[in-house]
Amino acid sequence: MGLYMNKLINFIVGSTLILLITGCDDKSISLSEEDYGVLDNGILIKQYIFENDNQMKVKIINYGAIVVSIEVPDKNGKINDVVLGYDSIDGYVQDPSYFGAIVGRVGNRISKGKFSLDGKDYALAINNNENHLHGGIEGFNKKVWTPEITELNGLPALKLTYLSPDGEEGYPGNLNLEVTYTISNKNELIIDYFGTTDKATILNPTNHSYFNLSGEGNGDILDHVLKINADYFTPVDKGLIPLGNHESVLGTPMDFLKPKKIGERINNDDNQLKVGLGYDHNWVFNNWDGTLKLGVTLFEPESGRFMEVFTTEPGVQFYSGNFLDGTNIGKNQKAYQYRSALCLETDHFPDSQNNSNFPSVVLRPGEEYKQKTIYQFSTK
Numbered sequence: 001m002g003l004y005m006n007k008l009i010n011f012i013v014g015s016t017l018i019l020l021i022t023g024c025d026d027k028s029i030s031l032s033e034e035d036y037g038v039l040d041n042g043i044l045i046k047q048y049i050f051e052n053d054n055q056m057k058v059k060i061i062n063y064g065a066i067v068v069s070i071e072v073p074d075k076n077g078k079i080n081d082v083v084l085g086y087d088s089i090d091g092y093v094q095d096p097s098y099f100g101a102i103v104g105r106v107g108n109r110i111s112k113g114k115f116s117l118d119g120k121d122y123a124l125a126i127n128n129n130e131n132h133l134h135g136g137i138e139g140f141n142k143k144v145w146t147p148e149i150t151e152l153n154g155l156p157a158l159k160l161t162y163l164s165p166d167g168e169e170g171y172p173g174n175l176n177l178e179v180t181y182t183i184s185n186k187n188e189l190i191i192d193y194f195g196t197t198d199k200a201t202i203l204n205p206t207n208h209s210y211f212n213l214s215g216e217g218n219g220d221i222l223d224h225v226l227k228i229n230a231d232y233f234t235p236v237d238k239g240l241i242p243l244g245n246h247e248s249v250l251g252t253p254m255d256f257l258k259p260k261k262i263g264e265r266i267n268n269d270d271n272q273l274k275v276g277l278g279y280d281h282n283w284v285f286n287n288w289d290g291t292l293k294l295g296v297t298l299f300e301p302e303s304g305r306f307m308e309v310f311t312t313e314p315g316v317q318f319y320s321g322n323f324l325d326g327t328n329i330g331k332n333q334k335a336y337q338y339r340s341a342l343c344l345e346t347d348h349f350p351d352s353q354n355n356s357n358f359p360s361v362v363l364r365p366g367e368e369y370k371q372k373t374i375y376q377f378s379t380k
């Protein structure tokens with residue numbers, strides 16, 4: 001590996017702070033900051049804009065640690081924004097669908113909001129029928145995070161920190177979570193998570209971006225070709241709570257071991273697809289050992305856009321946008337229709353604390369929670 005010399009340039013243009021990192025290969029990545037919007041309580045939310053030399057541009061706000069947009073080229077160099085979102089802060093404040101946000105403390109469902117830890121029973125906020133979903137009534141997706149522009153592995157980075165107080169939504173312990181976003185010149189969006197607590201608690205955050213590789217608002221995702229490196233998934237009951245077992249994907253519509261169109265079997269008369277109203281399940285990655293591995297690939301044939309998802313996590317919740325119904329009015333007043341985007345939420349399995357055979361989501365004082373997930377974009 002050659003010597004990589006970084007030049008870090010930090011300057012202010014008007015009210016915009018620009019951080020520019022130049023490598024000796026003449027490639028540069030900039031990160032700038034601008035005002036985004038004001039909450040009803042008067043708090044000013046900032047937007048952070050990453051840009052690289054390969055036509056990738058990513059916007060993030062410190063409300064919900066939300067990824068607002070990801071612009072990447074298609075095979076002909078045409079730029080599209082490939083994630084759903086809104087045009088202003090009000091859209092995100094009212095959003096019921098977790099567009100682009102970090103969800104937590106625990107992503108996905110916890111059965112009846114109940115769990116025990118070290119012999120103590122906890123009751124969490126109930127916000128999804130009789131269950132707890134995505135951190136509760138006011139999860140991390142609705143919080144103001146403290147932003148800091150920094151540098152990570154030679155790249156400009158945005159570190160967003162949220163201190164979740166003891167008892168919030170019923171969870172024990174003061175939990176400190178840092179989510180650091182970076183982009184690279186290989187068109188990667190890199191997300192690093194780091195968490196600590198002062199009392200034993202449970203933590204399982206993820207990013208809830210809705211992807212459509214044709215461009216947001218541009219049709220459904222049924223022709224997207226998906227591959228998931230998982231021999232097993234975790235079947236669910238009618239409340240979408242895992243039954244606790246691992247079931248083989250072989251011979252079922254859950255089999256994405258070889259690349260397959262999402263629409264190919266989504267309307268199959270399969271019991272799991274019926275309860276999920278489509279795909280809304282956790283897949284169990286093969287050979288999980290906590291190191292960064294390629295777990296999922298997604299290809300959209302017309303644009304040629306290809307996305308690879310690398311993660312340190314044991315599973316992924318693949319959700320095919322089954323609750324989108326045209327009522328989310330998104331960017332440029334577009335109504336986001338049924339299955340017009342999909343989520344690939346890398347994390348531990350839903351309801352882990354109530355299933356002792358699932359990898360643990362417990363975090364104790366003195367321990368460090370770490371997750372790394374990369375969404376990498378290219379074309380073919």
Ligand code: GLA
Pocket residue numbers: 096097098108133240280317319323343345
């Ligand atoms: C997750 C869940 C879905 C749904 C969406 C948000 O992916 O698994 O059931 O709640 O979030 O609408």
